[in-house]
Amino acid sequence: MISRHTMSRRKALRTGAGLAAIAAVGAPSILHAQTRTLKITTWGGKWGEVMKATVLPAFEKEFKCTVSADQAFPFVPKLQSSPRNDPIYDVLHTNSNEQWNSFTEGLVMEKITIKEVPNVADVYPYAVSDKIVGVTIFTSAIGLGYRTDKGLATPTSWKDLADPKLAGVRGGYIIPVNSLGQAHLMMLGKVYGKGLTDLDAAYKALEALKPIKLVDFTGQMEKMLLSGEVSEGVIHDSGVYRYDGQNQPVDFASPSEGVLALEQVLNVTPGSKVKDLAFGYIDYMLRPDVQKLLAEAVWYSPANKKVKLDAKYDAKLLTTPAKVATLIQPDWKWYNARKEDIDARVTKILKG
Amino acid sequence: MTSATIKLEQVTKTFDGRVVAVDDVTLDIRAGEFFSLLGPSGCGKTTSLRMIAGFELPDSGRVHVGGRDITDLPVHKRDMGMVFQSYALFPHRTVAENVAFGLRMRDVPKPDIVRRVKAALAQVALTGLEERKPGQLSGGQQQRVALARALVVEPPVLLCDEPLGALDRKLRQQMQFELKELQKRLGVTLVFVTHDQEEALAMSDRIAVMNKGRVEQVGAPTEIYERPRTRFVADFIGEINILEDEGRARALRPEKIRFVPEAEARVGGTVETANFLGGSTLYRIRTADQRTLLARETHAGERSPRGTGDPVGLAWTDSDTVALEG
Amino acid sequence: MSTALKAMTNKRPFDAGRAAYLALNLSLLAFLLVPIAVVLIFALNPTPYISFPPVGVSLRWFEKFFASSDFMNALWLSLWVAGCVLVLSVTIGGACALALARGNLPGRAFLTAFFMSPLMLPAILTGLALFQSYLLAGIGRPTWGLILAHTLVAVPYVLRTTLAVLHNFDHRIEEAAAVLGASPIRVFFEITLPLIRPGVFAGGVFAFIVSFDQFPVSLFLVVPKGETLPVVLFNYMKFDLDGAIAAASMVSILLALSVVLVLERLIGLKAYVKL
Numbered sequence A: 001m002i003s004r005h006t007m008s009r010r011k012a013l014r015t016g017a018g019l020a021a022i023a024a025v026g027a028p029s030i031l032h033a034q035t036r037t038l039k040i041t042t043w044g045g046k047w048g049e050v051m052k053a054t055v056l057p058a059f060e061k062e063f064k065c066t067v068s069a070d071q072a073f074p075f076v077p078k079l080q081s082s083p084r085n086d087p088i089y090d091v092l093h094t095n096s097n098e099q100w101n102s103f104t105e106g107l108v109m110e111k112i113t114i115k116e117v118p119n120v121a122d123v124y125p126y127a128v129s130d131k132i133v134g135v136t137i138f139t140s141a142i143g144l145g146y147r148t149d150k151g152l153a154t155p156t157s158w159k160d161l162a163d164p165k166l167a168g169v170r171g172g173y174i175i176p177v178n179s180l181g182q183a184h185l186m187m188l189g190k191v192y193g194k195g196l197t198d199l200d201a202a203y204k205a206l207e208a209l210k211p212i213k214l215v216d217f218t219g220q221m222e223k224m225l226l227s228g229e230v231s232e233g234v235i236h237d238s239g240v241y242r243y244d245g246q247n248q249p250v251d252f253a254s255p256s257e258g259v260l261a262l263e264q265v266l267n268v269t270p271g272s273k274v275k276d277l278a279f280g281y282i283d284y285m286l287r288p289d290v291q292k293l294l295a296e297a298v299w300y301s302p303a304n305k306k307v308k309l310d311a312k313y314d315a316k317l318l319t320t321p322a323k324v325a326t327l328i329q330p331d332w333k334w335y336n337a338r339k340e341d342i343d344a345r346v347t348k349i350l351k352g
Numbered sequence B: 001m002t003s004a005t006i007k008l009e010q011v012t013k014t015f016d017g018r019v020v021a022v023d024d025v026t027l028d029i030r031a032g033e034f035f036s037l038l039g040p041s042g043c044g045k046t047t048s049l050r051m052i053a054g055f056e057l058p059d060s061g062r063v064h065v066g067g068r069d070i071t072d073l074p075v076h077k078r079d080m081g082m083v084f085q086s087y088a089l090f091p092h093r094t095v096a097e098n099v100a101f102g103l104r105m106r107d108v109p110k111p112d113i114v115r116r117v118k119a120a121l122a123q124v125a126l127t128g129l130e131e132r133k134p135g136q137l138s139g140g141q142q143q144r145v146a147l148a149r150a151l152v153v154e155p156p157v158l159l160c161d162e163p164l165g166a167l168d169r170k171l172r173q174q175m176q177f178e179l180k181e182l183q184k185r186l187g188v189t190l191v192f193v194t195h196d197q198e199e200a201l202a203m204s205d206r207i208a209v210m211n212k213g214r215v216e217q218v219g220a221p222t223e224i225y226e227r228p229r230t231r232f233v234a235d236f237i238g239e240i241n242i243l244e245d246e247g248r249a250r251a252l253r254p255e256k257i258r259f260v261p262e263a264e265a266r267v268g269g270t271v272e273t274a275n276f277l278g279g280s281t282l283y284r285i286r287t288a289d290q291r292t293l294l295a296r297e298t299h300a301g302e303r304s305p306r307g308t309g310d311p312v313g314l315a316w317t318d319s320d321t322v323a324l325e326g
Numbered sequence C: 001m002s003t004a005l006k007a008m009t010n011k012r013p014f015d016a017g018r019a020a021y022l023a024l025n026l027s028l029l030a031f032l033l034v035p036i037a038v039v040l041i042f043a044l045n046p047t048p049y050i051s052f053p054p055v056g057v058s059l060r061w062f063e064k065f066f067a068s069s070d071f072m073n074a075l076w077l078s079l080w081v082a083g084c085v086l087v088l089s090v091t092i093g094g095a096c097a098l099a100l101a102r103g104n105l106p107g108r109a110f111l112t113a114f115f116m117s118p119l120m121l122p123a124i125l126t127g128l129a130l131f132q133s134y135l136l137a138g139i140g141r142p143t144w145g146l147i148l149a150h151t152l153v154a155v156p157y158v159l160r161t162t163l164a165v166l167h168n169f170d171h172r173i174e175e176a177a178a179v180l181g182a183s184p185i186r187v188f189f190e191i192t193l194p195l196i197r198p199g200v201f202a203g204g205v206f207a208f209i210v211s212f213d214q215f216p217v218s219l220f221l222v223v224p225k226g227e228t229l230p231v232v233l234f235n236y237m238k239f240d241l242d243g244a245i246a247a248a249s250m251v252s253i254l255l256a257l258s259v260v261l262v263l264e265r266l267i268g269l270k271a272y273v274k275l
Ligand SMILES: Nc1ncnc2c1ncn2[C@@H]1O[C@H](COP(=O)(O)OP(=O)(O)OP(=O)(O)O)[C@@H](O)[C@H]1O
Pocket: B015, B016, B019, B020, B021, B022, B039, B040, B041, B042, B043, B044, B045, B046, B047, B048, B195
């Protein structure tokens, strides 16, 4: 830690030193000739810690390369603004709906197959379904998080969120900016109407959820559940399970209608100059040992069927074909195509 | 202290290619002389002074100081003193530091600086205020600091641009005396810009009266006063009556007019207004032929001033009138 | 009349305008300070969420902040960048202001507007535009590129404050120095610079804070392992919304404050208030 810290200061001193800095610009390309660099995006938080401490160093050693991992949002706009033939990332890690956006703009490839990434042979079908561009390496289940100390019955249906007792203490998202909110809207169409694409039924159901506490990202929902500001809210399983063992009066429930998939997707940029490394990295991330390490660190369900998690995790995560069958994958291509109209509509509904 | 002659030779200065601020001015200022540039606002006094100082480069003509052509010499090499109307003291420096500035620029040794600053401040009666900042001084005190700062380097030439303009009347008169006295004691050549004719008359050895960028007349105060050459000079300096005499203008000072019994009078008239001035009264008199004349009467003894409407008889001699050009 | 009575008669009578003025100032002060107080409470609160009333006092979030190499690296980088931005923007902004106020430049109004323009542009666009330019030019995203970007948005602050000082500057003070034998260079260092210094450094303090707190411009320009504190905090918040954010904010506030105080001490921002 200390040495890293002094390193970066020294680097900063060097780069700040006027002309010397310009000379330093040439350095990376010389380095390039010897060790190749793989540029990826990755999450922060606990995930980022494990990646930086364990996963990436091991990968670098095995593949004799360096990995430059960007943890700073926003990934897609940065990729968008960089030249197509020399993209700023080789591998893009996002949730599924952003991958669809990127794919529409030609920023990432459509499919990752066994040919490029052998471990794809072992993934559950949802990981490479027609709802996915790239390949899913993990998924979370979006369901209902709730307080266990408020005398609430364990939720069994998405309809439980409409319970009048929850007026003002149910939690949802600002739909235009949050994919969990968007997925939940589609789920309302399925639960109250003809299916995931029944927007009219969804709007009506959404109206009935008022008054509702709205947040823009999941971290806030976690805090509102922890502080008791919200008694029940839409959230992904890992957002609740991560407090496991901390004695918090919160739990996660999977509604009988099914849980929504929040996929962690990796994809390769077509202009990448190190495609073999990029595919190698995805394959590496799908290896059972890597999957187990990360899954247990952040409570994500591994996409690889062969992963054996410890009992504690195995009990809660989607690790069997039967449990995986409860996953419902939203059609982001369909949703993104009408996002503007939906945004306008829900904003009007949730205002006031 | 040394002093130097200053010579402007057919100097012209135009601004923005249109405004002719100084127009073909030639001046010969003697060493050790108290020389005033006098004229109404905008007549080119400041511009003339700034050309001597080197802030402005003349379009044509030359400037000589001490017999040396300094037209192209930069300001900081001219070795002059200057006092600005706004004083232009260095607000971030103490009084002592302000005064020491010119000496430091001349690399005078430190002990000498201390000694000379002390002497200069004593000369303008500011001893004890060394450590004050200019912001903590009164207008008159700032004025003296500016003077000390300019004089401490013992310049052969001192330029003053309306240095007393910001002072009240009383202080102004006091400073007039002091400045004049100091100048004589030091023997420095002083060029003094003012638009106040009384001040110029009181202080100067010689005056150049300027009008629209040109010099109208140069001469000693009495000469300027008694024998104005042009209608402009006559009009600008003091009160005057202009008499038209066979198509030629002649000037007659109000104090040359005598009040006489009507039988001896050259013209008769009535008092229109009477301005009591303390030592004298200035009358505006409407003559029988419907002209106005100014007449000044000095009070002697208990004689009380005349009142409005009083009939008077006026007389003067032809030798008291001066023929004017133009 | 006794002195006590006299004092009483001289007492300022109650004045509604003055009371309203005081009330306005107090509410403005509260408006400014209350958020800081909330952040402080959050930072000292042991739970990972804000709970009112606070359930206790702990330094665990400060410990977490100082123990995290990510935060520490980011903090040092931010300080380093802000320091460079301070020096650069003071030099560039000061020089530009002098040129604009003094030089007989043609199109002065246009040039002033041009130098101020980074303030008009949304900062996120400035960052994005520079990001694309750097990538197009093939220079990547070096730290000096980030410093230049911050300098770009910081210079207008220095320019403004310096121009304000120069606007009230009596040119004759410099002329007086010149007549006294000071060459143009000496006039600049002995007179001009000391007199405009408060304006330049007031701008410099702004520049430092603008850089230290800069988020939108940095967003696109930071590189992996070379992220500034605001960017790290923003991303941290997405995954771990806990008191470490508040602790980091408190540390930032205190650091910015101490930089201002140190500059004030060294340069004496108040030195020439009474001119
Ligand atoms: N820097 C300048 N740019 C343009 N015009 C100028 C400049 N300086 C002076 N002038 C013009 O030149 C003329 C003479 O100005 P100058 O300052 O010499 O007058 P002055 O006799 O000192 O007047 P005052 O008694 O009002 O100080 C005026 O018409 C003035 O407007």
